[in-house]
Amino acid sequence: MINWRVILSISRTHLLTRIKQTAIAALGVTFGIGTFIILVSFMTGLNGLLDGLILDRTPHVHIYNEIKPSEKQPVDLYEKIKNSFTKVRSIKPKLTQRKIHNALPLMDQLNNDSRVKGAIPQLQAQMFYISGSIELGGNLVGIDVLEEVRLFNFGQYVVKGSPEALDNLDNGILIGAGVAKKMSLDVGNTVQISTVRGDLFPLKIVGIYQSGLAELDNVQSFANLKTTQRILGEPRNYFTDINVKLHDIEDAVPMAKQIEKQFDLTAVDIKTANAQFETGTSIRNLITYAVSITLLIVAGFGIYNILNMLIYEKMNDIAILKATGFSGRDVKYIFISQAILIGLVGGILGLLIGYGISVVIDNLPFETEALPTIKTFPVNYNPGYYIIGITFAMVSTFLAGYLPARKAQKIDPVEIIRGQ
Numbered sequence: 261m262i263n264w265r266v267i268l269s270i271s272r273t274h275l276l277t278r279i280k281q282t283a284i285a286a287l288g289v290t291f292g293i294g295t296f297i298i299l300v301s302f303m304t305g306l307n308g309l310l311d312g313l314i315l316d317r318t319p320h321v322h323i324y325n326e327i328k329p330s331e332k333q334p335v336d337l338y339e340k341i342k343n344s345f346t347k348v349r350s351i352k353p354k355l356t357q358r359k360i361h362n363a364l365p366l367m368d369q370l371n372n373d374s375r376v377k378g379a380i381p382q383l384q385a386q387m388f389y390i391s392g393s394i395e396l397g398g399n400l401v402g403i404d405v406l407e408e409v410r411l412f413n414f415g416q417y418v419v420k421g422s423p424e425a426l427d428n429l430d431n432g433i434l435i436g437a438g439v440a441k442k443m444s445l446d447v448g449n450t451v452q453i454s455t456v457r458g459d460l461f462p463l464k465i466v467g468i469y470q471s472g473l474a475e476l477d478n479v480q481s482f483a484n485l486k487t488t489q490r491i492l493g494e495p496r497n498y499f500t501d502i503n504v505k506l507h508d509i510e511d512a513v514p515m516a517k518q519i520e521k522q523f524d525l526t527a528v529d530i531k532t533a534n535a536q537f538e539t540g541t542s543i544r545n546l547i548t549y550a551v552s553i554t555l556l557i558v559a560g561f562g563i564y565n566i567l568n569m570l571i572y573e574k575m576n577d578i579a580i581l582k583a584t585g586f587s588g589r590d591v592k593y594i595f596i597s598q599a600i601l602i603g604l605v606g607g608i609l610g611l612l613i614g615y616g617i618s619v620v621i622d623n624l625p626f627e628t629e630a631l632p633t634i635k636t637f638p639v640n641y642n643p644g645y646y647i648i649g650i651t652f653a654m655v656s657t658f659l660a661g662y663l664p665a666r667k668a669q670k671i672d673p674v675e676i677i678r679g680q
Contacts, residue, residue: 267590270581271597281569282602285562289606289657290613292559293649296552297614300645302621303548305638307541316413317471318530319503320512323519325360326526363499366523370504375511380407381499383488388454389435389481391443398439398479400453402488411505421447421467430487433463437470438478453491461491556649560656564663592665599661600654607653611646 275282360366363381370379383402388395405427408414415423418434426432433453435445445451445465453461463483470477483491489498506512512529519527581591622639 267593268597271594271601274594275598275601285602286606286609288559288562289603289653290610292556292562293607293610293653294613294617295555296652297611297645297649298617298621299555300548300552301614301618301639301641302637304545304642304645305640307544307548308640309634309638311541312413315530315534316416318534319412320506320509320530321504321516321519322528322533323360323366323502323504323523323525324500359494359498359500360502360525362523363502364497367502370502375506375508375515377505377507378407378411379502379504380404380411381485382501382503383485383492383494383498384500385488385492386456387491389439389443390452390454390460391445391449394443395454396439396442396479398436398481400433400488400491401480401482402485403482405482405484412503417469417471418467419470421465423467425466426482426484429464429466430484430490431461431463432466432483432487434467434469434482435465436477436480437468438474439481440465440468442478455491459491459493463487556652556656560660564660588670595665596658596661599657599665602661603653603657606657607650610653611649614649615641615646 367379367381370376381404385400385402386397387400388397403414405414405423409423419437421434423434426434433451435451440446443451447465447467449465450462451465453463455461469480469482471480485499486496489496492498504515506515509530513531516527516529516532519525581594582588618639618641621637624637626634626637
């Protein structure tokens, strides 16, 4: 029967008598695990930030009425040339409205679907911003403000003012940061909106919106639905888009196909709309994990080399242990327990150092005009990374100690003593 108390006591004595080698081995684990925690926490936090910039404002399913040329042209209905080869030049899109027909019943059906977290309308219109002698082209988007805040974190991108003010004011506008800068406008000022028909509407700026994407912030502004419908002279059921947020993003593809088939509308799922972005995210994550695992493996080899040298230095001790009645298995357990103790101490220190430096990084100021709502560097404190770190520390040190321990198990004490 193994006497673990004696084995652990001998292991501790070996480690303390060679404190320098023990400290170097533990520090190898500490820096390997600490660097892993810092790197993976920062990189996944950064990836999460980039994903959020795109995915927070992207609906899982975007529904709109795409205006296309008619599939059947009038010439196709002419019976006399039915079996002939025909070629039609300069095909024009069919005359129809951009609005979604029966939008209200469609939204009711979507909101009653258990897969749907929320379905909200939008009304997009091309406009001109006029302030004094400055005139800029752009887009005005009519939104259900409170639902946009609930489903798409709209409020996080309002850098001045508040989205609630837009909901409460019939002639209010949240103007894009790029537009505001170009036209020297601020909250409380008035900007005139001109439709493509030439109608002018003065709107009060109740906030400034900044998405972090300059091409949008230079042209896009927001008003509530009623205001936008009034500017366009359209009824309350006039919507050009419906944005759907789902409980599970994996339902986006089948739902988009179902909507297109059932309602004869164009429905774009989030995976199709952001295919290139998802590929970039996958590659960044792959690089992060590859570098992190490499750091852990290098630390494991360092531990193996140190323990291997430790066994050669302890040849006399091994011979004495075996001569006094310890079996080869006992000797093997002594060196394995040393490795595990080094891994445990070094791993815990690595987690503490990794967490501490992650907290420091998380509090470093990070301010840029492209990301106005981000004030510090992003860090991901996922407990799973800490579990992976301590698990790898224990497994790698066990394996690093097991191979030298097997060598120690097979040492013949007679040969060592004779050599002395």
